[in-house]
Amino acid sequence: MNTTRQDAWSNEEDMVLTETVLNYIRNGNTQLEAFKDVAKQLSRTPAACGFRWNATLRKQCQDAIQQAKEERKKYRQTKRKRKLCRI
Structure with a gap:
């Protein structure tokens, strides 16, 4: 018997969660x-x-996660520089 679960995740839901x-x-x-x-x-x-994120999607998004972390790092550095300029 090959039925779809009622609580199965759709591609659209996966995209919302990932983004x-x-x-x-x-x-x-x-x-x-x-x-x-x-x-x-x-x-x-x-x-x-x-x-869902930890069991399935995180493994598929390793490159995007790393890129997001790099963007966060750059954002924080820029934020610190702006703060220092105000002093």
């Missing part, structure tokens, strides 16, 4: 906050979003 988590990483926020945000958008629990 949201990557945006949160870029902005220096936690993944837990991203899971809570996506949970509201998709009517799922934060735990379900976290499980």
Whole structure:
């Protein structure tokens, strides 16, 4: 018997979760906050979003995650420089 689960993740839901988590990483926020945000958008629990991310999507997005972390690092450096210029 090969039936689709009622709670199966669609490609669109995976994209929303992926983009949201990557945006949160870029902005220096936690993944837990991203899971809570996506949970509201998709009517799922934060735990379900976290499980989907960690069990499936994170492995597929290693390059994008690394790029998001680099962007976060550059953003923080720019922010520090601006702060120093104000003093």
